Amino acid sequence: MSSPIEDYALIGDCETAALVDRTGSIDWLCWPRFDSDACFAALLGGRENGRWRIAPRDPSVRVTRQYRDSTLILETRFETADGAVVLTDFMPLRNGSSEVVRLVTGVRGRVTMTLELVLRFGTGAIVPWVSHLEDGTLRAIAGPEMVVLQTPVVLEGRDLTTVAEFTVAAGETVPCVLAWAPSHHPTPPPFDALAALAETESFWREWASSCRPAGRWSSMVVRSLVTLKALIYAPTGGIVAAPTTSLPECLGGTRNWDYRFCWVRDSTLTLFALMNAGYFHEAQAWRDWLVRAVAGSPEQIQIMYGLGGERRLTEWEVPWLAGYEGSRPVRIGNAAYSQLQLDVFGEVMATFHHARHGGLAPESSGWDLQKRLLQHLETVWREPDEGIWEVRGPRQHFTFSKVMCWLAFDRAIRSADEYGLPGPVGRWTALRDEIHADVCAHGLDPRRGCFVQAYGSGELDASLLLLPKVGFLPIEDRRIAATIAAIEEDLLAHGFVLRYRTHRTRDGLPPGEGVFLACSFWLVDAYVLQGRHAEARALFDRLLDLANDVGLLAEEYDVHARRQVGNFPQAFTHVALVNSAYNLLAARPPAPAEQQEEATAAS
Numbered sequence: 001m002s003s004p005i006e007d008y009a010l011i012g013d014c015e016t017a018a019l020v021d022r023t024g025s026i027d028w029l030c031w032p033r034f035d036s037d038a039c040f041a042a043l044l045g046g047r048e049n050g051r052w053r054i055a056p057r058d059p060s061v062r063v064t065r066q067y068r069d070s071t072l073i074l075e076t077r078f079e080t081a082d083g084a085v086v087l088t089d090f091m092p093l094r095n096g097s098s099e100v101v102r103l104v105t106g107v108r109g110r111v112t113m114t115l116e117l118v119l120r121f122g123t124g125a126i127v128p129w130v131s132h133l134e135d136g137t138l139r140a141i142a143g144p145e146m147v148v149l150q151t152p153v154v155l156e157g158r159d160l161t162t163v164a165e166f167t168v169a170a171g172e173t174v175p176c177v178l179a180w181a182p183s184h185h186p187t188p189p190p191f192d193a194l195a196a197l198a199e200t201e202s203f204w205r206e207w208a209s210s211c212r213p214a215g216r217w218s219s220m221v222v223r224s225l226v227t228l229k230a231l232i233y234a235p236t237g238g239i240v241a242a243p244t245t246s247l248p249e250c251l252g253g254t255r256n257w258d259y260r261f262c263w264v265r266d267s268t269l270t271l272f273a274l275m276n277a278g279y280f281h282e283a284q285a286w287r288d289w290l291v292r293a294v295a296g297s298p299e300q301i302q303i304m305y306g307l308g309g310e311r312r313l314t315e316w317e318v319p320w321l322a323g324y325e326g327s328r329p330v331r332i333g334n335a336a337y338s339q340l341q342l343d344v345f346g347e348v349m350a351t352f353h354h355a356r357h358g359g360l361a362p363e364s365s366g367w368d369l370q371k372r373l374l375q376h377l378e379t380v381w382r383e384p385d386e387g388i389w390e391v392r393g394p395r396q397h398f399t400f401s402k403v404m405c406w407l408a409f410d411r412a413i414r415s416a417d418e419y420g421l422p423g424p425v426g427r428w429t430a431l432r433d434e435i436h437a438d439v440c441a442h443g444l445d446p447r448r449g450c451f452v453q454a455y456g457s458g459e460l461d462a463s464l465l466l467l468p469k470v471g472f473l474p475i476e477d478r479r480i481a482a483t484i485a486a487i488e489e490d491l492l493a494h495g496f497v498l499r500y501r502t503h504r505t506r507d508g509l510p511p512g513e514g515v516f517l518a519c520s521f522w523l524v525d526a527y528v529l530q531g532r533h534a535e536a537r538a539l540f541d542r543l544l545d546l547a548n549d550v551g552l553l554a555e556e557y558d559v560h561a562r563r564q565v566g567n568f569p570q571a572f573t574h575v576a577l578v579n580s581a582y583n584l585l586a587a588r589p590p591a592p593a594e595q596q597e598e599a600t601a602a603s
């Protein structure tokens with residue numbers, strides 16, 4: 001059985017990522033891309049579905065771990081009765097090859113370690129053919145894939161598993177390097193693990209050093225940004241929503257989805273957070289990715305794509321995996337790719353508008369693309385859709401979707417005005433005003449005076465917290481105040497925010513899920529706008545407390561089980577965290593005592 005979600009840490013090389021638990025086991029790794037088949041899938045099944053564990057043979061008295069400063073290099077320290085070792089895990093940035101490096105360094109005494117490598121290609125199903133080459137390399141091949149293990153440790157094959165036992169004394173370092181290559185390529189050459197460590201460290205340090213300081217929240221903000229950067233597929237600029245599939249939104253339930261794709265929504269929001277923190281290079285790469293991905297007929301625009309812009313993301317269920325704590329089915333692919341979600345138009349237009357402010361290099365095809373999107377939006381905004389939450393029930397006229405259509409035209413008008421870009425501005429203005437009137441007429445509950453989830457519905461929806469943030473109505477507007485109050489009354493669980501009441505909404509799925517962390521950060525933002533600073537800070541700090549020991553958050557949190565749930569780590573959540581931190585920071589100047597605290601945190 002896998003570990004609790006919060007026991008995992010992320011390592012990655014900006015093309016794929018792995019999850020390592022507190023016992024030194026890598027239980028998830030898709031190779032060579034985020035969306036490839038996994039060779040370690042124990043996360044969604046058992047050890048027989050593939051994992052790589054390096055840990056002390058005898059029980060550890062204490063396990064602590066941390067990332068090395070602002071990097072993606074994980075250090076797990078095991079204390080045993082015989083001494084202490086540090087296991088350093090990382091994936092070097094690629095330079096033609098792809099590796100997972102594990103270094104075992106003795107800190108005190110002499111510690112006997114065990115290594116157990118279970119390679120199962122095809123996401124936990126295929127046992128490869130394993131051979132020991134003359135130079136000591138272990139090579140595993142099945143079909144198109146090859147994985148090799150290079151280490152001075154003497155390896156042995158037992159029960160379709162590679163095992164070893166070795167002792168590390170204080171001051172010694174034992175390297176283990178696992179490399180992937182297509183099976184028709186030559187076996188990867190010997191790899192200098194220590195040189196790679198130094199290069200990887202300086203890459204991440206340098207990248208993190210240009211982050212705009214976030215006062216007392218700097219370390220959590222940097223961790224979130226490093227995580228977001230790790231989710232960007234470097235060759236194309238596409239951004240995955242999370243590196244995992246099918247971590248359940250409800251333990252033991254069926255709300256299990258594949259997030260290893262690029263949602264236009266999640267990607268734009270990620271960029272927003274990165275730009276907020278001062279990163280524009282990634283924005284440029286993603287804009288170019290988007291221009292390529294949506295090229296062609298505007299009617300065929302999708303809400304999500306593959307890493308390279310692939311369009312067919314057919315969803316299927318994996319029969320051989322038992323699922324995370326029995327949460328089945330395990331899904332690969334995501335049927336949401338063919339949905340209509342009107343909010344993405346607003347998110348795209350807002351992000352590009354923001355990027356212009358930040359000085360993103362002008363590019364004519366970028367504006368052309370945006371104009372084409374608006375042309376298409378003009379023909380579809382009156383349609384019902386699946387909405388931001390991607391319901392699998394009947395389409396509805398979701399209020400948030402319509403508001404984001406308003407936003408799309410509003411930001412286009414502003415871009416045209418401020419940067420002298422060609423319109424038709426008059427046409428966009430008429431549409432913007434028409435949508436605004438439509439939402440105010442149909443998206444409001446006349447009895448309570450608050451906005452509701454969908455036209456004609458009495459249900460609330462946490463996405464409505466974003467209405468003042470995008471400027472649809474001012475925060476002082478009584479309808480906005482009523483909406484925030486109604487959400488506080490109806491959607492809070494232990495002070496955190498549910499997306500909506502699943503048992504009262506036709507989302508096509510059995511009810512029940514955790515509180516949605518991004519939505520909880522949106523409540524922080526709403527409090528900031530309302531000037532409720534103490535409540536905003538209190539909620540923000542409670543949310544930060546949900547992060548695991550290395551600062552990572554999943555999509556949701558189960559307040560009863562006190563467990564993280566949903567895919568992990570999730571971009572959406574970390575994006576919201578970053579934005580809330582900057583919003584809180586900008587809200588008011590810190591008191592003198594806090595200034596001192598923040599200066600210490602930033603140094």
Ligand SMILES: OC[C@H]1O[C@H](O[C@H]2O[C@H](CO)[C@@H](O)[C@H](O)[C@H]2O)[C@H](O)[C@@H](O)[C@@H]1O
Pocket residue numbers: 241255257258259263265266334335336388389390391392572
């Ligand atoms: O629970 C229903 C839906 O859950 C997923 O969508 C959620 O994740 C997306 C990626 O982070 C996010 O963009 C969306 O707003 C969330 O609702 C899943 O991908 C859907 O297929 C599923 O219907």
